[in-house]
Amino acid sequence: MGSLTTEQFEEQLVAFRRHLHANPELSHEEFETTSTIRTWLTEAGIRIAEYPLKTGVIAEVGGLQEGPIIAIRADIDALPIHEETGLAFASRVPGKMHACGHDLHTAIVLGAAILLKRREHELKGTVRFIFQPAEEKAKGASLVINSGALEGVKAVFGLHNKPNLPVGTIGIKPGPIMAAADGFIVEVEGRGTHAAVPEAGIDPIVTSAHIITALQSIVSRNVSALDSAVVSVTRLNSGTAWNVIADKAVFDGTLRTFDEGVRFRVRERFEQIVVGVGQALGAEANVKWLEGPPAVVNDSRWAEQATRTAESIGLQVVEPTPSSAGEDFAFYLQETPGSFFFLGTSGPQEWHHPAFDVDERALPIGASFFASLAVDALYQLSETKKL
Numbered sequence: 001m002g003s004l005t006t007e008q009f010e011e012q013l014v015a016f017r018r019h020l021h022a023n024p025e026l027s028h029e030e031f032e033t034t035s036t037i038r039t040w041l042t043e044a045g046i047r048i049a050e051y052p053l054k055t056g057v058i059a060e061v062g063g064l065q066e067g068p069i070i071a072i073r074a075d076i077d078a079l080p081i082h083e084e085t086g087l088a089f090a091s092r093v094p095g096k097m098h099a100c101g102h103d104l105h106t107a108i109v110l111g112a113a114i115l116l117k118r119r120e121h122e123l124k125g126t127v128r129f130i131f132q133p134a135e136e137k138a139k140g141a142s143l144v145i146n147s148g149a150l151e152g153v154k155a156v157f158g159l160h161n162k163p164n165l166p167v168g169t170i171g172i173k174p175g176p177i178m179a180a181a182d183g184f185i186v187e188v189e190g191r192g193t194h195a196a197v198p199e200a201g202i203d204p205i206v207t208s209a210h211i212i213t214a215l216q217s218i219v220s221r222n223v224s225a226l227d228s229a230v231v232s233v234t235r236l237n238s239g240t241a242w243n244v245i246a247d248k249a250v251f252d253g254t255l256r257t258f259d260e261g262v263r264f265r266v267r268e269r270f271e272q273i274v275v276g277v278g279q280a281l282g283a284e285a286n287v288k289w290l291e292g293p294p295a296v297v298n299d300s301r302w303a304e305q306a307t308r309t310a311e312s313i314g315l316q317v318v319e320p321t322p323s324s325a326g327e328d329f330a331f332y333l334q335e336t337p338g339s340f341f342f343l344g345t346s347g348p349q350e351w352h353h354p355a356f357d358v359d360e361r362a363l364p365i366g367a368s369f370f371a372s373l374a375v376d377a378l379y380q381l382s383e384t385k386k387l
Helices: 004-022 029-043 102-119 140-147 204-215 217-222 260-280 302-312 330-335 362-386
Strands: 057-062 069-077 125-131 155-161 168-169 173-178 180-189 230-238 249-256 284-290 296-298 316-318 340-342
Touching: 004 029, 004 102, 004 362, 029 057, 029 102, 029 125, 029 316, 069 102, 069 362, 102 125, 102 155, 102 362, 125 168, 140 155, 140 316, 155 302, 155 330, 155 362, 173 340, 180 204, 180 260, 204 217, 204 230, 204 249, 204 260, 217 230, 217 260, 230 260, 249 260, 260 284, 296 302, 296 330, 296 340, 302 316, 302 340, 302 362, 330 340, 340 362
Parallel strands: 069 125, 069 155, 155 340, 168 316
Antiparallel strands: 057 125, 168 340, 173 296, 180 249, 180 284, 230 249
């Protein structure tokens, strides 16, 4: 692969992406994907770094010169969505689809590894490539960290495709770029009765309705207008018959925040409302939290470096609107400084849509950006060490 022309290299990236797209695997099930990535890396002469991961791959380029280690991460898992794109290389697996573009991310990082292998003798240190499983479950980053694959890493970088940005643009900003994503399950215990005799029971549906309404006051009355938060109830279940008031209701949903202080305050008020309104109406209500990733908060130094790198290779840099979606790349940034970016893909649909697709012209752009950023980051870290 090292002797490929530019055109052949770009065709190879497309082939990588399309193979992955046609053969999606869900979180924690990426065994064939892992094997395929290992094969492609080995064929490119890129060494595999062995870590105790059931799925996912860690690889390295560089280390010929003593120096720091940086990491570049791609996510490799797909979603339980039935594809409706009509593509010739659409998913061959019913009910599974790369509807978030992780196939694109993986092909981009493979491309960056191949480009950097060609320049290995120039690298002032080591570039570690993390092909991470289970991002959609927000578990994969922790698995990688626990494996030891982030040890010694001085900076870490990742990206996500952005359908509403045109190809040739990249969204870079310091500070929060993706939200903390917490889930909740609220159980409301009332007392069942005949629907014709409601006074004999405690209605968990009415209680849930009051709680859900009161929860909407959190964002408007407990979060500053200069901050942001989302409280969404997405499901409510109760009862089995039209003439019976059930003894229990359950509703769930999600909280999204960009600041840890706001995250704590929203959760605190949420619990107070659930318990307090439940008690006021004679019911017992409690919250079970589904811990999601924290907010993705970019280091300003590396966001600035990424901007310089992107502009140097002709990309248009824009400051993106932060996304309320969650991303477990946040866990890496809690361990080491780094930055996460939005790469323009001119997509027809947003993430997780059954007709989601990307413009494949973004593949060589992303690979070139990551390769250039790796060179620049290693140089900056090496120069800083000298000082």
